[in-house]
Amino acid sequence: MASQTPALPQSYAPGANSIFSDQSGFFSLDSNVPGLSKVILNQLNMKDYGEYRAAVEGKSKGVLFRNYKEMFQKMEETFKFCTGCNRLPEHLTEGQTLKRCVKCLNVYYCAKDCQKKDWPHHKKVCKILRLVAIDRLVEWLIFTGDLPIPTQKWSRSAADVKSWDDWLPIQEDLPQSLEKIISSANMATLWKNVSRTRPDVDDLRQSLWRIQSEFLSRVLTVGMAIQHFALDPYSKPLTVHLVGVSHNETMGARVTDYDELSHMFSGHQGIEIVMVGPEVVDGPIVRPPLRAFGPKHKVYISAYKSLYHQFWEDVIEKGDAAKPDIVVGFHPGFHANQGLVEGWLPTLLLLRDYNIPSFFTMYSEMELKYSLEILLELEVHIIDSGPNPFTSQKPEQVQACPNKPPVYCNSHYVQFQGLLPQQD
Known part of the structure; x- marks a missing residue:
C-alpha cells in the first residue's frame, strides 16, 4: 500500500529551516514544541522514525541493540546535556561527567555550580519532571503491545460523559488491567535493564494511566x-x-x-x-x-x-x-x-x-x-x-x-x- 502513496512534491517540502515538512518531528523540540527531536535520532544514529521503531521492536536490519540494557542506555544518553550551560558530554573536560538530579532523575549538570545556579528554575518543575522521567520509560510498553489498554462499552450516553471524571467510573476493569501490566514480564524486563530503581506500584499505576489517557x-x-x-x-x-x-x-x-x-x-x-x-x-x-x-x-x-x-x-x-x-x-x-x-x-x-x-x-x-x-x-x-x-x-x-x-x-x-x- 505504501508504494501507492505519492511522495510530496518538492514545492510542498520545505527545507530544514522550516518545521512543517517530512522532517518536522526532528526540529519540533528544538523549536520549543514537544515531539521526538532530531537530537534523539542523531544520537542513536538513526535517520527516521521507522528505524527508531524497528530498533525498539528488535526488527531493524541496520541498527540493532545487543540487548535491552544497551537500548535503554542509548535512549537515556539522548537526554544528557547540562541543563545549566547546555554542554554535551563530548564537550566536557577530562574526568568531568554529567550528574543527574537525584530528585527527578531527569536533568543533568556538568558541575555543582551549574546545578546551584539552575536550582531556582528547576525547583519549580522538579517534582513533575520526575513523572516525565518515569513516563518516557514506561512508554516502551506501547511497543510491546501492553498499552493502550482495551476499554469497555459505555454504560452512559455520550452526552452524560463530559470529562475524565465521568469516563473513569464506567471503566470498571481498568484497575485490574493496570495491575496486570504492572506484574507483567515486560514491566519486569523494563526495570531490570534501565539504570534506575523501579518506582513503587502507585507510581507505575499512575504512569500507565497517564500514557493511556494520552492515547x-x-x-x-x-x-x-x-x-x-x-x-x-x-x-x-x-x-x-x-x-x-x-x-x-x-x-x-x-x-x-x-x-x-x-x-x-x-x-x-x-x-x-x-x-x-x-x-x-x-x-x-x-x-x-x-x-x-x-x-x-x-x-x-x-x-x-x-x-x-x-x-x-x-x-x-x-x-x-x-x-x-x-x-x-x-x-x-x-x-x-x-x-x-x-x-x-x-x-x-x-x-x-x-x-x-x-x-x-x-x-x-x-x-x-x-x-x-x-x-x-x-x-x-x-x-x-x-x-x-x-x-x-x-x-x-x-x-x-x-x-x-x-x-x-x-x-x-x-x-x-x-x-x-x-x-x-
Whole structure:
C-alpha cells in the first residue's frame, strides 16, 4: 500500500529551516514544541522514525541493540546535556561527567555550580519532571503491545460523559488491567535493564494511566468535536478528517485505534477517520479512504501522506474520497514559526472558504492565544475555545529547555467554521 502513496512534491517540502515538512518531528523540540527531536535520532544514529521503531521492536536490519540494557542506555544518553550551560558530554573536560538530579532523575549538570545556579528554575518543575522521567520509560510498553489498554462499552450516553471524571467510573476493569501490566514480564524486563530503581506500584499505576489517557485523549476529543457541532452519527455515516497528523498519531497506529468512538456512539451509522499529513508513518492504516461508506456500526481508519490542501485537490475533488463532515487537528503548532504558518495557510483558507466545521487542539493556553490571533487575522469565524475536559494527563517536557513548565497534549481547543460574519 505504501508504494501507492505519492511522495510530496518538492514545492510542498520545505527545507530544514522550516518545521512543517517530512522532517518536522526532528526540529519540533528544538523549536520549543514537544515531539521526538532530531537530537534523539542523531544520537542513536538513526535517520527516521521507522528505524527508531524497528530498533525498539528488535526488527531493524541496520541498527540493532545487543540487548535491552544497551537500548535503554542509548535512549537515556539522548537526554544528557547540562541543563545549566547546555554542554554535551563530548564537550566536557577530562574526568568531568554529567550528574543527574537525584530528585527527578531527569536533568543533568556538568558541575555543582551549574546545578546551584539552575536550582531556582528547576525547583519549580522538579517534582513533575520526575513523572516525565518515569513516563518516557514506561512508554516502551506501547511497543510491546501492553498499552493502550482495551476499554469497555459505555454504560452512559455520550452526552452524560463530559470529562475524565465521568469516563473513569464506567471503566470498571481498568484497575485490574493496570495491575496486570504492572506484574507483567515486560514491566519486569523494563526495570531490570534501565539504570534506575523501579518506582513503587502507585507510581507505575499512575504512569500507565497517564500514557493511556494520552492515547484516548485524541479519540475522545474527536467525539467531543462531533457533539460540539451537533453532528448526528445515528442518522447518517460521518467522515472525519484529521489534518496535519504526524508520527505521534500514526507511528504504530492500528486500524482499531478509534474504536472508542463506537463505545461513545453505540449503534452509529458508521464513522470514517481519514488521517492526512506530511509525516504519516507507513503501517496498516495507510490505505485508501472510502468512496462510499462501508458497514454500519464500525470505525474505518485510513491515512494519506500529503499536505491537506494537496489531498483535497488530488483526492477529494476527483471524487476518490468523501468530503468531511468535520475536520480535526491535534496541536498543529502553526504559531511556532513562519514556516508553519506558510505551510498551514492554504489549509486554513480552504477550511474557511469551504465552510467546513473545524476543531483544533493546542498544548497550552499560550498556544491557544497565538492560534486565535492567527485565525482572527484570517477572518475565520471562531465559535468557541477553552480548556479540553479530555486533555492528556501525561506531562510533555520540552527537551531543549527542561525547566520550562511541561505542557499536555490536547489541553485546549478552538472550534471554528467559515468566514467571520461581516458587520454592516
